[in-house]
Amino acid sequence: MAGPAGLVCPAGPAAQAEIVVTFFIRRTIGAALMLLVVSIATFLIFFGLPRLAGATPETFAARYLGRTADEHTQQLFAEKLGFYDPLWLQYWNWIKAIFVGTDYDYGTGIEHCAAPCFGYSFRTNHAVWDDLLDRLPVTVSLTVGASILWLVTGVAVGVLSALRKGSFFDRAAMTGALAGVSLPPYFTGLMFLYFFSYQFDLTAPGGTYVDFTDNPGEWAYSLILPWITLAMLNAAAYARFTRAGMLDTMGEDFIRTARAKGLHERVVVTKHGLRAALTPIITIFGLDVGLLLGGAILTESTFGLKGLGYLAIDAINKQDFPQIMGVTMFAAFFVVVANLIVDMLYAVVDPRVRLS
Amino acid sequence: MATRTDTSAPEGIKAPAKAIEGRSLGRIAWTRLKRDKAAMAGGITVILLILMAVFAPLIVGWLGHPPNEFHQDNSLLAAELGGLPRGDFLFFESSGISGDFLFGLEPQNGRDLFSEIVYGARVSLLIAFLATLVSVVIGSALGVIAGFFGGLADTVISFLMNVFLAFPLLLFAIALVGVLPDTAFGLSGNSLRIALLIFIIGFFNWPYIARIVRGQTLSLREREFVDAARSLGARGPYIIVKEMLPNLVAPILVYATLLIPTNILFEAALSFLGVGVQRQVVGEPGVTWGGLLSDAARNSVVHFMFFPGMAIFITVLAFNLFGDGLRDALDPKSKR
Secondary structure, eight states, rough: OOOHHTTTOOOHHHHHHHHHHHHHHHHHHHHHHHHHHHHHHHHIIIIIIHTTTTHHHHHHHHHHOTTOOHHHHHHHHHHHHHTTSSSHHHHHHHHHHHHHHHEEOSOOOOOEEEESOOOOOTTTTTBBBHHHHHHHHHHHHHHHHHHHHHHHHHHHHHHHHHTTTTHHHHHHHHHHHHHHHSSSSHHHHHHHIIIIITTTTTTTOOOOOOOTOOHHHHHHHHHHHHHHHHHHHHHHHHHHHHHHHHHHHHTSSSHHHHTTTTOHHHHHIIIIIHHHHHHHHHHHHHHHHHHTTTOOOOHHHTTTOOOOHHHHHHHTTTTTTHHHHHHHHHHHHHHHHHHHHHHHHHHOOOOOHHHH | OOOOOOOOOOOOOOOOOOSSSSSOOOHHHHHHHHHHHHHHHEEEEEEHHHHHTTTTTHHHHHHSSTOOOOTTTTTHHHHHHTTOOTTTOOTTTTTTTTSSTTOOOOOOOOOHHHHHHHHHHHHHHHHHHHHHHHHHHHHHHHHHHHHHHHHHHHHHHHHHHHHHHTHHHHHHHHHHHHHHHHHTTEHHHHHHHHHHHHHHHHHHHHHHHHHHHHHHHHHTTTTTHHHHHHHOOHHHHHOOOOOHHHHHHHHHHHHHHHHHHHHHHHHEEEEHTSSOOOOOSSSSOOOOHHHHHHHHHHHHHHHEEEEHHHHHHHHHHHHHHHHHHHHHOOOOHHHH
């Protein structure tokens, strides 16, 4: 589609490059702005809202100290951790710590928290950043495997359905897809675990995860059910999108032109139809992958996979604020970056985007 | 006053080129909907589910046992407490399913699963419907403002929509529910939780409605009848309420219907993760399908997973079928 779309843009190559650069800069600023909004929202949820609901600096300090600490210690800690500061200053210090690190003065000595500093967990006293990096491989493994699976099956089913619109295959596939989007992943996941792992012993039980570097075979074996569970939900949605997109594009004039030129039907479908129909799918795909990299909460908690999503739920249940704020920002970062990459790829592929 | 020569039916979705026998678009849509068997099945299921939720106490009184009644003496249950034997994957042997307990018993405490499923519909549907209402109100208002006034309003609202659409929503919702206190705004316990869930779910989903409404408003704004109204001296608010809104009803209705199943899944997910409505031993039981599934996951007892899961699945599927059918019926461009 670069051909016909390229004709729309009257500018020469130099001017086009300039347009691309301005577009990229604009989008990058937009992404930074988005992260700023997310960080403010996160901060307000954890430090603004509880205040409205009646929390005091001392109760914040108590969260760090545990319930046994007396009032005096609480006040001392609230002072040290800056809970008496105005909200904007606390926000600023939080952001500053993320970019340049910070020093904690515990009275017994100064502890330095290096650059991406999200503070320390209430429970484990680990640096939140280390915990995040620790959990990342599980979530990445889950997301990468599942996303390949759902993209391939979803698009394939969608294309076949569109090409054989109204056929038995189409109706069966679309009924299946509608059922697929209506199935909650924790339900399918639990049923899969019960049958394939517990009853028939075909797959690994819940809670198992083997690192890829330890044993790739075991790694895949431990992840096969989570992959299928996560992929099923998305494959169904992608089949529906692809079918709708293909039906739209196959009705376009340029498809008729391609056919009129005498192109082979297979070339018409793959080179012209699919390429145009796939562009919006890739956008959604980028966003979905970004979203999942921040933690596939439901799948991870169903299968007891200790990834970022599991960490998030765990942290929330235990009211571990530094940790949950860290996960939220981490997740938002992935989403925003995925958004940015998709936008830029889009601009390269489809020149019309830059002009808007 | 704008004179609309065509039918009074929604124009947000383009009217068919030839009006056949002067039937209104609403009538045409209804005829199409009636012909769509899947959509009708979905619609009837939805109605039955609503009736089930409303008349839960009556149904449970007739076919089940009160949801907070424990039946620990049941001999079938005793077998289950010792661990489920492998090979019993058809689950009928150890679930306690009988004419007396239609869906069997909850393991360990022996509550009637049928009653819990019936009561679960109440929380699920209440939250899903009201949250959708919140989304529709916020989404339509902001969508119309962005589309109609354009300029700065559009830039700000569109940015907000992008922020919301690109958010780790589930994570935020969980964090928000987790951080809030047990008593606030003069409410406490489950009524506070239900109110919060309605607000949170509704608040996070408004961009889906706003995006549609904004797009529709943008194209409606350029239509002749709006020009006509403006040239007759009508002001912005009048045009929005009297000229635009009637044309936006159809798309809003369709996307609201499709948002309900999303919200049901959202609420079920939160309950599954343990941050939804909490179980009560006295009064309104506060059972949720997601909460039951989460208990089932801990127990690994298959009938206990199957029924709540199927309840979610059937409800969501019914709304999806009906919503899809409604969209096809109201959209003459649809190719199905």
